[in-house]
Amino acid sequence: MTAFLTALRKDFLLQWRGRGQIVAIFAFGAATLLLFSFAIGPDSVALRQHAAGFLWLGLLLASTLSLAESFEREMEEQALEGLLLLPASARALYYGKAVANCAQLAMIGAALVPVMVVLYDAGTIRLLSLLGVIVLGTAGLSAPGTLYAAMTAQTRARQTLLPLLLFPLVVPVLLAAVKATSLLILGDPMGQLRPWASLLGAFAVVHWALGGLLFGRVVED
Amino acid sequence: MYVRYGKRDHRAELDGNARIRPPSPLVRRCQQGAMKAATLRDRAYSIRRMIAVAAAGLSRRYGRRWALTDVSFELPGGALAMVSGRNGSGKSTLLRVLATAIRPDLGTATILGHDLRADREAVRERTALLGHRTHLYEPLTALENLALVARFLGGDRRRAALLERLEEVGLADRAGDAVQTFSAGMRQRLALARVLQQEARVVLLDEPYGHLDPPGFLLVDGVLRRLRARGITVLMATHLLQRGRTLCDRSLVLDAGRLVFAGATAEMPEPAGSDGAGFAEGA
Amino acid sequence: MAAASQGPLPKGLVAVGAVLLCIGSYWGLAQAPGEIFMGDVQRIMYVHVPTAWNAMLALTFAFVCAVFFLFTNSWKWDNRLEAAMEMGVVLSLLLCTQGAIWAKPTWGVWWDWDPRLTTTAVMVFAFGGILALRAFVDDPMKRAVWSAVACIVAFADVPIVYFSVKWWNSLHQAQSTPATVSKAFHWPLRINAFGILFLWAGLVALRTRVAALRLRSEIAPPLPAPSARGTDARASGSAW
Numbered sequence: 001m002t003a004f005l006t007a008l009r010k011d012f013l014l015q016w017r018g019r020g021q022i023v024a025i026f027a028f029g030a031a032t033l034l035l036f037s038f039a040i041g042p043d044s045v046a047l048r049q050h051a052a053g054f055l056w057l058g059l060l061l062a063s064t065l066s067l068a069e070s071f072e073r074e075m076e077e078q079a080l081e082g083l084l085l086l087p088a089s090a091r092a093l094y095y096g097k098a099v100a101n102c103a104q105l106a107m108i109g110a111a112l113v114p115v116m117v118v119l120y121d122a123g124t125i126r127l128l129s130l131l132g133v134i135v136l137g138t139a140g141l142s143a144p145g146t147l148y149a150a151m152t153a154q155t156r157a158r159q160t161l162l163p164l165l166l167f168p169l170v171v172p173v174l175l176a177a178v179k180a181t182s183l184l185i186l187g188d189p190m191g192q193l194r195p196w197a198s199l200l201g202a203f204a205v206v207h208w209a210l211g212g213l214l215f216g217r218v219v220e221d
Numbered sequence: 222m223y224v225r226y227g228k229r230d231h232r233a234e235l236d237g238n239a240r241i242r243p244p245s246p247l248v249r250r251c252q253q254g255a256m257k258a259a260t261l262r263d264r265a266y267s268i269r270r271m272i273a274v275a276a277a278g279l280s281r282r283y284g285r286r287w288a289l290t291d292v293s294f295e296l297p298g299g300a301l302a303m304v305s306g307r308n309g310s311g312k313s314t315l316l317r318v319l320a321t322a323i324r325p326d327l328g329t330a331t332i333l334g335h336d337l338r339a340d341r342e343a344v345r346e347r348t349a350l351l352g353h354r355t356h357l358y359e360p361l362t363a364l365e366n367l368a369l370v371a372r373f374l375g376g377d378r379r380r381a382a383l384l385e386r387l388e389e390v391g392l393a394d395r396a397g398d399a400v401q402t403f404s405a406g407m408r409q410r411l412a413l414a415r416v417l418q419q420e421a422r423v424v425l426l427d428e429p430y431g432h433l434d435p436p437g438f439l440l441v442d443g444v445l446r447r448l449r450a451r452g453i454t455v456l457m458a459t460h461l462l463q464r465g466r467t468l469c470d471r472s473l474v475l476d477a478g479r480l481v482f483a484g485a486t487a488e489m490p491e492p493a494g495s496d497g498a499g500f501a502e503g504a
Numbered sequence: 505m506a507a508a509s510q511g512p513l514p515k516g517l518v519a520v521g522a523v524l525l526c527i528g529s530y531w532g533l534a535q536a537p538g539e540i541f542m543g544d545v546q547r548i549m550y551v552h553v554p555t556a557w558n559a560m561l562a563l564t565f566a567f568v569c570a571v572f573f574l575f576t577n578s579w580k581w582d583n584r585l586e587a588a589m590e591m592g593v594v595l596s597l598l599l600c601t602q603g604a605i606w607a608k609p610t611w612g613v614w615w616d617w618d619p620r621l622t623t624t625a626v627m628v629f630a631f632g633g634i635l636a637l638r639a640f641v642d643d644p645m646k647r648a649v650w651s652a653v654a655c656i657v658a659f660a661d662v663p664i665v666y667f668s669v670k671w672w673n674s675l676h677q678a679q680s681t682p683a684t685v686s687k688a689f690h691w692p693l694r695i696n697a698f699g700i701l702f703l704w705a706g707l708v709a710l711r712t713r714v715a716a717l718r719l720r721s722e723i724a725p726p727l728p729a730p731s732a733r734g735t736d737a738r739a740s741g742s743a744w
Contacts, residue, residue, distance in 0.1 A: 006372040010358075017360035017399075073358055082356025085322060086419065087345035088373045144657060151650050157640045165637060165654060168630035169661050172668035179672065199671070203664055210660060214653045217574060221323045221645070282724045284642070290727065327727060 003089050007096025014073055015104055021069060026108050029062040030115045037119050044121055051122030052181035056137065056174055059109050063138075064163045066108065067145040070101050071153035080150075080219060094215035098146040098208065105138035106131075124184045129193065133184065136200040137177035143207035144169050150218050176200045263333050263347060263422045266298030267452030273298035273423060274319065274454060278328030281314055287478055288314040291328070294473055294483040298333075299452040301445060303465040303486070306475035312458035313353060315475065316425045319456070320350035332423055349421035351429055355412040359401040363392055363411050366400065370418045383418075390414045391440060405432040413444065424448060426457040430464070442468065514713075517706030524699030528554075532692035545609050552602045554697035556620070558704055559595035563627065565708075566592050567659040570652035579719060580712075582648035585655065586638065587711035589631050591704050596628045619670035626665050630658040644722055 015022065036054040040046055047054075074080035084090060110131060117123040124130055145166055152161040180196040266273045274296040281289045289311045296302050304312050317323045319330060321341045329336055335343040357366050364383055371378035387393045390410040400408065409432045416424060429441045445468055448455050456473075459465050465472065465486070472489045474482040482489060532550025566588035573581035603621040604614045615621075634654045641647040 002375075003373060006369070009372075010361075010369055013365065014358065014360055073360060076359065077357050078352070078354040079356050079358050081322060081354075082352075082415075083369075083373065085320060085345055085348075085350060085356075086370065086373045087342050147653070147657065151637070151654070154646070155637070155640045161633075161637055161640060164633040165630075168626050168633060169658060171626050172661070172664045175668045175672045195671075199664075199668055206660060206664065207657070210657055214656065217649050218653055280727055284644075284722060285724045287724055287727070 003092035004095050007083075007088070007093045008099055009096075011070075011096050011100030012103075015100060018069070018073075022066075022104060022108070025062050025065050025069075026111050028065060029058045029108055029112050032058040032061055033112065033115050033119055047120040048122050049186065051116050051120035052178045052185055054120065055109075055112060055116045055181060056178050058112060059105065059138070060141070060167070060170070060174065062108055063105055063141050063145060064166070066104055067101060067142070067149040067166075068153070068158060068162055070097060070104075070146070071149045074150075075153045084220065090216035090219060091212045093219075094146065094150075094212055095208075097150075098142050098211060101146050102135070102139050102142040105142055106135050109134040109138055122185045126184050130181065130184050133177060133180045133197060133200070136197060136204060137173055137180075139204040140173040140177075140200055140207065141166075141170055143204060143211045147211045147215060147218060150215065172203050173200065176203070264452060266333055266422070267454065270297045270299070272296065273300070274330065274332050274456065276319070276328070276330040279315070279318055279325045279330060280327035281311075281318055281323065281325050289318065289325070290478045292475070292478075292480045293328075294480060296454055296456065296471065298454055299449065300471050301449045301455045301469045302457070302471040302473065303469040304456060304458045304473040304475060305460065305462060305465065307477075309477075310475040311478040312475055313427050314478075316350060316427050316456065316458055317352065319423075320348050320352075320425050321345055322350060322352070347421055348423045348425060349416045349419040351412055351416045351424075351426045353427055355408050356415065357400050357408065357411060360399055362397050362399050363387060363403075363414075364396045366411065367414060367418050370415055374419060376418065376420065386414050386418055387411075389417065389444070391436070406434055406437060409433055410437065410440070413441070417444070421453070423454045423456070426455065426459075428458055428460070430459060430461055438464070514706040514709035517702045517709070519706075521699050521701070521703030521706060524695055525703060526699075528692045528695030528697075528699050532696065545606065548602055548606050550692050550696055552599070552606065553693060554700050555595055555599050555602060556624075557697055558700045559592060559599050559624065561701070562588055562592040562595055562704060562708075563631065563659065563662075566631070566655055570655040570659075573648060573652045574656075579648070579716070582652070583712045583715035583719065584708070585648075585652060586715045587708040589635060589651070589655065590711060591708050593628055593631050593635065595700075595704065596624045596631070599624050600628065617669070617673045619666055619673055622669045622673070623662065623666045626669075627658070627662060630661070631655070634658065644719060 033054055036057070037047055040050070071080075080093070083093060113130065113134075145162075148162055148165045152158045152165070155161060176196045176199040180193055180200070183193050183196070265271065272295045274294075276295075277293050279289055279292040280287060292311075292315060304315060306312055314323070318325050319332065319337070321337055321344050325337070329338050331337070332344045333347050335347070337344055358369070361369070364380065364387070367383045367386060368378050370376070371383065384393055384396055387396050390413050392407060392410050392414065395403070395407065400411065403411065409429075413429065416426070429445075430438055433441065442464075445455060445457070457465070457469070466489070469486050471484065472482070472486040473480060474489065529551060533547045566585055569581050569585040569588055572578075573585060600621060603618065603624075607616050608614055634651050637654060638647055638651050641650060
């Protein structure tokens with residue numbers, strides 16, 4: 001447990017030192033939201049209807065940058081290997097990194113909500129539920145994302161491989177999160193939010209467990 | 222100096238932090254006894270000159286090339302040994318295999334009684350590697366890098382203790398600066414401090430003199446002498462043969478992945494062709 | 505299976521499989537009576553359903569190989585994994601194509617978001633991505649470990665993808681799945697199923713052999729072991 005907390009503290013510290021990059025990633029996400037509105041056209045009804053989809057697509061694209069960057073610092077001087085040799089438990093390092101990535105993505109997601117509100121006229125009064133959906137969704141993104149980012153950071157074509165591997169895997173997250181967010185924005189007369197949220201939760205549980213088991217093999221020789 | 226109390230570490234001397242209750246004297250004596258037994262077992266290797274590092278048939282390939290072929294040797298506890306050889310002869314690979322950073326394809330080694338393959342965690346607890354890459358986090362400061370090691374290993378992470386460590390390598394005045402502002406020589410010093418922080422019984426150094434200025438050379442010499450005085454087994458890969466010969470009592474020579482000499486430094490053969498003869502080594 | 509990959513068995517399997525496939529396809533596509541509602545278009549089910557079974561079987565076999573590799577660290581499971589993944593991707597692509605061929609005359613669009621077909625499409629991308637990963641990693645051991653890990657994660661995702669797509673789709677329209685085949689006409693189906701099974705089993709065995717040869721050219725052969733040497737525990741055994 002202390003190893004996990006130490007790893008988490010280390011990752012938060014690294015994120016804080018690199019906060020300029022986080023702002024840049026948020027700007028990238030906001031720019032993609034803008035591009036989506038140009039792609040659809042100035043049809044405010046259509047924009048409002050698809051706002052949830054745009055938000056999550058933008059967040060997904062931003063996540064490739066964020067996840068890849070999270071392992072830059074670990075690999076440039078083989079710092080991760082240095083920690084593993086102390087010895088430090090690979091599982092603790094994984095969960096520390098995954099939680100930090102989840103927090104960073106959730107922050108970027110939350111920051112993109114006002115952008116969505118402004119561009120697509122798609123707001124909701126159920127802000128807490130929206131935040132909950134964002135946290136669950138980014139938890140689902142960050143678990144396999146951290147695993148694959150660790151892999152691809154050690155390969156040649158790291159920029160292309162991470163999205164290629166991650167996107168098919170997180171289709172359920174995209175579906176469920178867009179659905180849940182849509183219900184929050186457009187209204188949820190039949191109370192369908194809970195099942196979608198539990199789908200997100202189930203996905204997260206499965207992949208956090210799998211990631212912890214497999215991370216050791218991915219980073220060790 | 223502190224002892225473990227249950228799952229949390231309590232400092233025996235209260236740092237003015239009244240929340241921490243020191244364990245009862247009886248508990249403390251028992252735990253000190255347990256801790257002493259474990260470290261005594263490791264220390265016995267040097268006190269009684271038992272074999273601390275025993276490699277048997279270590280072989281490792283990278284793709285089509287065998288980087289190490291059938292390397293076998295023994296190092297007694299407390300020895301200060303050097304391994305030398307041409308570029309690409311497998312020195313770094315050997316050190317990385319012994320540190321369990323990479324696995325051997327064939328053969329195995331025993332470090333302080335623990336097998337590399339079977340007991341990797343135990344070997345990692347007892348070894349520290351100064352590798353080609355510094356294992357440092359660039360955005361973090363020197364102090365933070367050391368504190369990270371201290372936190373993971375449960376060592377003394379008070380600022381004063383870490384500053385002392387930095388003082389040992391001559392970086393005390395840059396303690397609060399991010400590593401990305403450091404020069405290559407300073408990074409090397411910090412990496413050395415990181416290795417010392419781990420307080421391992423077997424220390425593996427890959428080119429410790431690299432990037433350092435002449436005062437740095439003397440620094441490393443001093444560190445090596447202090448390590449030997451504490452009975453710590455050191456295996457050092459270096460190109461500085463003359464310096465190595467004065468310091469080290471044992472030496473290994475690798476050539477194209479094979480061990481061509483293992484024994485006392487006094488009996489070490491001159492390098493073939495004396496390519497290094499014309500170069501002036503570091504001061 | 506070690507010896508099987510070497511001998512004439514794989515080619516025999518391929519031959520038998522091809523023959524069975526021809527028989528079953530002819531029977532189903534030409535001989536069997538047409539279905540009441542959809543007519544001749546429905547005949548594609550005689551090929552589509554067996555392909556679906558076999559695609560899932562191939563990917564499950566790939567998952568099994570991945571698990572075995574992580575536990576045994578033996579190259580032969582990595583070779584089989586590579587072959588099985590490629591076969592799984594090919595069969596899944598065929599499945600999507602057949603689905604599109606069925607959908608166009610039936611629904612007027614190339615793609616209906618049928619849960620099973622959509623899951624298959626996602627699997628094509630997922631496992632195709634793993635094959636791409638293999639192409640970019642030079643170290644054979646890392647490549648093997650990473651593709652095994654990625655295969656396990658992707659396979660564990662299949663049921664989740666299926667349920668989420670099914671749910672997502674059910675809210676939009678009442679989609680009828682590609683019709684099942686009436687009981688009287690199971691024989692061509694079964695023949696085709698076994699035909700494709702033998703076909704892909706033989707092809708996978710042959711492809712495993714190719715993978716083993718490729719691996720052999722990539723890594724140095726093991727050093728001859730004298731009596732006193734320790735065992736090779738990093739990657740053991742024959743490449744089969």
